[in-house]
Every structure is written in C-alpha cells, then in structure tokens.
Amino acid sequence: MKNMKTSDVLMQWSNVLEMVYESRIDSVGLNERVNSLATRSIKKDSKLEALKMIVTMCDLTTLEGEDTEGKVSQMVAKAIKPNPLDTSVPSVAAVCVYPSLVSVAKEKVQNSNVKVAAVSSYFPSGQVPMESKLLDTKYAIDSGADEIDIVINRKAFLEGDYRKVYDEIVALKEVCQDVHLKTILEVGDLKTYENIRKASLISLAAGSDFIKTSTGKLSIGSSRQACYVMLKSVLDFESMTGIKAGIKVAGGIRDAKDAIRYLVMINEEMGSDWLNPELFRFGASSLLDDVLKQIKKLQTGAYQAGYYFPRG
C-alpha cells in the first residue's frame, strides 16, 4: 500500500472502527466449518501438487538466541535447495531471521529467488517504546531485508486502544516504504475470534501487506480456526477496498497433513488466486522436512526417514 495522506488515513480509520465493532463470530459454527474442511481427502496428483506448493510457500525460519552466521548459512543453503537429490523440489519463498543476521542471509541467498525476511519491532513481545521499534525495523531494512515481520502492540489492543495499534503499524509501514510488511497478530495472546478479526482489520487498514498468525514463541501458535477468521477479514477488506492482502500462518504447523488442510481452506474459501507465495506463506522449520518426506513417499511409495534430507 502506498503512502496515504492524513485525511485518507482518518477516513479509513472511521470505516475501520465501524467494521471492527460490527465483528460478530459464533465460535461453535466456525469450528464446525473448519473441521468440515479438514475432511477433504487430498490424494495422488493433487497431493503432490499441494506438497510442492507448500515448499514454495515456506518461510524457513530460525529465531533463537543461539543463532550464528554458521547456522543461518546452513539454513539458507537448505532454503535454496531443500532436496539436492531431487531437482523437482523448488526453493522456498524466504528465510526469516533476526535483524543481526540479515546481512549474512542476504549474502548467502545471492542469485536465488529466496527472499530475506526479518522480524522487527522488538519481536516477539513488542513491549518497548515506539522509537525502539522503528530503530529495529530501520536496521533490518538497511541490512538488506526484503520483507519485514512486525508484531502488533498487544498491550494497546487488550487495553482497548485500537487507534494506537493502528498508528504504530502506519508508522512502521512508512519506514518500510516498498518493503513487504507482514503484521503478526499473535493469536495466542488475542484468544477470542472476535479479537483476531478486529486485529486483522486494523492491521489491514493500516497498510499491512500480510497478516500473520503468530510469532511462534508462545505455546499457542497458529490454528486453522485463527486462519479462517483472518481469511474472512482479508476477503471483507478486499470487498471494501479492492486490495488483496496475504496471510501467513506460523507456529505449530508440524506436518504436511496439517499444512495441506490449510491449503484446502485457502483454496475453497478464497479461491486459487491466493494459492501462491505472494499471498500465502507458512512460517516453518520442521514442516519442510515432513513435506520432503511426503514428496519422496509419493514418488517411491515408501515411508521415509529423516536422515535422507539435509539439515537446515
């Protein structure tokens, strides 16, 4: 989203507020719909297709205190060639790292199509003054990040100060300019579906290119229910503004089976327009390995062991 004039921003905000307060979700009905989508049986060619799609949608992630240049280099190599013995397996969408490791990641991705995403805004908690968040983000961009993943201010949100949440994202987007911005809602902190919807709408209206479920640092990460709420918000936002935003699910998606269920939901609820890395991503670490195993199984008919695939 381009820079907006103050009057545009204010007009957007009053619409946003209206949308936010109109949020009504019945959790029982929602859960039933999500569970019903999970009964889709994806087999054979459609399964192989799905698995390869998932690889292209992965943001291979490492966000630990113990990350080093060596660790990140290893991960980038895997991101570019997830399975060196199988050239039909594509590269992933991006790698996701802390700001201090952006430059080494950028160096290692070189000529590949793999993007470098950095978390910022004092990820994961965001519990610092705005200046620190801006600094964090600027540093990552200066280091060469192609994408920025920020966290919303949950303190402000849960205190009911939606305008503050909105303003912060607008300010961070301004720093990003054309750098792709993902806004993490941290659904594990928001708890209710209505909160997730509200946070989604606020983030979208403030200029986020993507909304993302979680930091992956809480025990409650992504859920298909949260994704469903978010996709409905994205669709309603598109219907109001014509703007197509993307969704990233992260945290707790451990196996291919679960990832395929997400794809089914996106496919049937949003349509095939959204089935590409420009509009849908998985934040993954162990997911990729399970996907590689499943691809190999479909090709050979045999269940695989983890040691066939490179460490990343």
Next chain:
Amino acid sequence: MIDIKKTYKNYVDGKYVRSESGKTYTRDLKNEFYELPLTSRKDIRDTVTSSKSGFIKWNGLTPYTRMQILYRLSEMIEGNKESYIELLVSHGMSKQKASKDIALAIESIIWFAGLADKWEQLAGNLNPVSEEYFNISHQNPIGVVFSLSNSTVSLNNLLLSLLPPLTIGCSVISYSEESSVLALKFAEDINNSDFPPGSLNILTGKFENILDDVSKHVEINLVALHKEIENDGLKRIQENASSSVKRVVSLPSISGLSSILPYLETKTVWHPKGT
C-alpha cells in the same frame, strides 16, 4: 512348581502404584494370603491430585462417550467372569452365589451405562416462572467423590458404590478394606476400558489411618460411606467435614434414580426473552 504370585498395587491415575509408605497389610483367605497396599496420608494427597484432573477429563467427555466406556467395562468383566467367580469362591462364597453376584454386577453396569446419557432428562427441568424469562435448572456432578466400600465381598456391591457418582460425571476414589483383593483385580478391567486417568482410582488399606485426612481434605467434594464406622467415626468425619462444608453421606441408596441424587449440584439459569 512354585506359582508366581501377583503383587497387588493401588490403581491411581491409570497406573499401578505401591503405597509410598511401602507398607502392606495381609488378607488371609481359603488356601491363600495376599499383601495389600496400606494406603497412607501422602497416598491420599497424591490420589486427590489425580482425581481432580480425572474429574475434568471424565466430566469433559460427552454423556454418550461415558456410556460407551461404562458399557465396555461390562464387556471386560463379562470376559473375565470365570476368574472373578474363582476369586469370590476363595473368599468363602459358594460357586452359585458367586455366579449370581457377577451376573448382577454386569447387569448393574449395563443399567448405569444406559443412564449416563439420560439422567439429565430425568433430573433437570424448565421452571415455569411468572415473568418473561427462560428459566432452566440443570445439574452438574459435584466433583471428586471418596467412596468407602461395603465390608461384604461382592462385586455387585462394590460397583453399586461407585457407579452412581461415576455415571453422572464425578471422579471417584474407591477405598476398600475387606474387599481389597476384589477391588484391585477390578482395577485391571478399569484399566482396559478407556477410562481417562484419574477418573476412577482404587485404593486399599485401613480406613482408620486416613479417616481424618479424607474428611478434612478440602478438594474431596463428597465422602460416601457404604459401611458403618466404629467408635464414633461417623461423628468425627462429620465434624471434620463441617470445616469446609463438605458433603457426607452415610449408607446412601444404591439403586434406581435416587442413587445419583447425592452427587449432583443444581444450577438454575435465567435469561430474558425479548427482541
């Protein structure tokens, strides 16, 4: 050949455990003797912790699932009929009486299993209040129930002491003195029946040792005594219980719908009707 003798252990949280005291007591039967766990105060503490989480799990199941689990228990016991009869005979019962007891026991389980998804329709109701309100009374199980078994060694008796609270969703700590061997054998069939850990815990020992702990423990919601207590024991239990307004029932009814009544709490909800 020397027979391999089974060690009897308490059944807590889905596992077989010895008493932490390491102590046992002996039951002498025809041609046989058994060492049973002598449950201690600390055992009670640990068991209640298990029963608390067991209650959440057990009560969290649908009534239909509870019915299925109870029915499966009847299938398990039916399959082990002969060994139960043998055990009762070694306690001095005639073979005929023992067969009858097991048959009745299975009938009781089936009766209560089929009650699991019906008792709410019989115990709850809509109240016809005189204003524009929807008013409904429904029942919740009270929680963790401590049940002291009857001294007669009978599977049917044992079951009738724990089925009423269990059926409606309470978790039960079943404590046996005289019928200890039977109770711990029964634990094996519990183990095979898909009960969530902690929903039904089986302990043995001398009740006098733990009387005070049980009657004072705030997290035991109800104490059900299916046998007479000697030496003013009942009075002591009731006095102890009063400090936390714990429910105590002595020799409650064990059959029919009235058997479940002591274990229920009634909640009445009002809601306006209007546009």
Next chain:
Amino acid sequence: MVDWQYSESIESSDIVSIKKKYSNYIGGKFVEPKSKKYINTISPSTEELLSKVPLSNEQDINSAVKSAKEGLEVWSKLTPNQRSRYLFKIARLIQERSREFAVLESLDGGKPIKESRDFDLPQVAANFFYFAGWADKLDLSWATKSLKPYGVVGQIIPWNFPLLMLAWKIAPALATGNTVVLKPAETTPLTALLFAEICEKAGLPSGVVNIVTGDGSTGSLIVNHKDINKIAFTGSTQVGKLIQKSLAGRDVGLTLELGGKAANIVYEDAAIDQAVEGVVNGIFFNQGHVCCAGSRLLLQESIHDQFVKKLEKRMQSLRVGNPLDKNTDIGAINSKEQLDKITSLVNEGVDDGGELFQTECELPGNGFWFRPTLFTNVQPSYSIAREEIFGPVLTTLTFRTPEEAVEIANNTEYGLSAGVWTEKGSKILWTADRLDAGVVWANTFNKFDPSSPFGGYKESGFGREGGRHGLLSYLKASS
C-alpha cells in the same frame, strides 16, 4: 495461475457384497416372497442395477405380522435387562460394520460417503445405544405405571436416510417392548436387508424384527392389516394423510413424521459468516432430501445483498458428483421421479418471476443430478415458496421486523423445524417461543441426537422420535 483440482479419492465398494437377489426377513429367516415378484433397485448415481428385492403381497405381509405376534410372546417374557442387552449388541455390531453399511447406503441411495460415514452411521449406532439404555429403566421415563407397549408395530420409512430412519423406528419400538414389521422405501431397501443380517447375528429372537420390501401397495397392506396395533410413518404429507384416513374408525396407534418447508430466519445482528454456513448446511445437506431442510431463507432486508453475495460465493465450492468420492458434498438425486419433481418446481419458480442462481459445477453423464440452486426476488405466493421441493433448492424471502419474520415463518401448513440466526440471546428465545415448529435450531441447523425429541406441528405430523418423549410414541396408556 494455479488451479488446484482435487484428485479422485474413492471409497472402495469392495467391502460390500451385494446379492443378485434378496429375500424378506420374516420370523428370523430369509424368506422368498410368496408373490414371486421382485422390484429392481438401482444406483441413482450411475443408473446401474444393483439388485432385486421382493415385491411383497398380502400373504407375505400376513406372514410377517403373524411372526411379529409370535415374536411378541417371546419378547414380552424377557426381562428388561435382556431386551436391553440385545439392543446393545445390535448397536455394537452396527458400529463394527459401519463402513460396510455406509458404502452400501451411498450406493443404493446416492448420498455422499462423507455423510453416510460421518453422520448417518454414527447416528444409527448412537440410536441403538441410546434406546438400549431405556429398555431396562422405562419405569423412570414417565411417572405412570399404566403405559404399556402397543404390541405389533408397522413401520414405513422413507428413502432419504434409509438406515437412520430404520434406527429411529426400530430402536425405541423394541426398547419399549414392541415387535415390528418394517418396510423400507422402494428405492432404498438394501441397508435394511443388511440390518436383518445383524439381527440374525445378534441372536434376536425370531419375529421380533421383520423386514419386508415392496412398493406403495405393500405399505397399504401393512397399514390396513387388522392385527397391527400401531403404525409409524415417515414420508410425504400427502401419503401421511391417506394413512391417517385409512386408520379412521380403527383402534390403531399412529405417529406421523411428514414434510416441511422450514424457515431459516437470519436477523441483521447474526454472525453472518456462520449464518451462511448454517443456511448452506440447512438446504444442501443430503441434497436437500431432508424433511426439516431450511428451504426458505428469511433474510432481514438490511443484510440481503451482502448475505446473498456471500451465499452465492459459498455455494460455488460445493462439489457435486460420485457419492463414493470422499470429497463429494452433494450426491445424486434419489430417483428420476424426484429429479423430475424438482426440475418442474424450479421451472415454475422461474416462470413465476423468481431470479435463479445455480453453481457452475460439472455434472457426471449418467445418473440423476441437480446443481445447488438459489432463488431470490421471490414473493410468498410463488409455489417455490410454499411447496416442499425436497431438493437442493433454496428460496429467499425478506422481512423487516422480528414480528414479520415470525409471521412469514408460520405462514405455511407445515411446522417441522425452523432456524434462527442472531447473536442476541433474548431474541433467540423470543423468536423460538413464537415459531410453530417442533424443532427450533438457533445459530445452527440440522443437529440431531438420539436424546433430542424430533417431530412436527401442523401438517408436518404428530408424535416425537428420540429422547424421553420419543418413548411415548411406542407406549400406550391403558386403563
């Protein structure tokens, strides 16, 4: 651009072995029809012949009723606990062979395997389990000692939920001490006949359950048989009225579960996305072959356009096709006859002036199919707003106030079910109080449970099935 198509995921039909020809189940044995005549049953998704089943005549029915009477002698002398155990055993056997039954149901009737596997069969088993648990405690159900079983009960069931309707009939009848003569629908006899095998395996005493197949004439013979003490019928209102008339002047118990034209009321303060799901489920579940289907969408005018847009989009992802494909949402229409009826009513709707929307899915070559259909711009006087279509066709009407919603909802001779969508609790209760419907679903639809009584007001029938109240359908007050 990606266009991700799902590969076929077919549930194998190897698990079922369908005989070339079936016999009736009478007196604990499989008996060829005295009529020597048979009718064909086909698979509505391929039109291929599946099997032949008896076209029973008067002698066959006489034989069945006689066996039921003999069975009653035995059944009534058992203890309640023993009756209970038979029912538990049947429930277990059904549970164990669920997949087989589900596949057979989808083949014979056309409904998606997803439904027969995940809804029909679990409910069938649950009904037998539930009523098994009443058999030994009838004295607790109603506080009067003067309730007794009718004796021999004649049961006639429809083709939309063949095995489930059988369970709804047989389980309570047996639990309350009756014996039965049951006739499955002409187009869907196979799961009932497989059920007969379960009765045999369970060792059910002879004559307690008798299954006879045939057509409308067979049903008539049952209704008019002098030794039947009660009739339980589920089917169309038209036939229900004929049955009621036939029984006039006779001392025969009767319960009827007939048609419906349920209103699904969506208020403006509903949780819209969930309401869309509920509306879709309400009319497209089981191809709309549901008596309690939410076939009239009553939308508050202020949300009409927004809602219809979301609804049409949602309908596009409904998959119509091979019932044995696990990804099929909407299966085949049960018969050519039904397909013609739906088509004719839809054409009438267009002629009357209704605006038609249909999804763009591809339909298989053979078989009977109808695309999910939505009508907007409909007036309450159009036939599509009044007549039961019994197909995947939804008709939309608008209202402005809650009072109007209730008025429109009740403006029908039917009264089986209704839906209410709003996030306001007091409005749910207010609306439910005023709807003339035997079942009201608030913020949900098509929910069933053996413990929940089901049945209609007005011309949707009388008597309830399921729950404590359902027992009364099979117990007669005696002096």
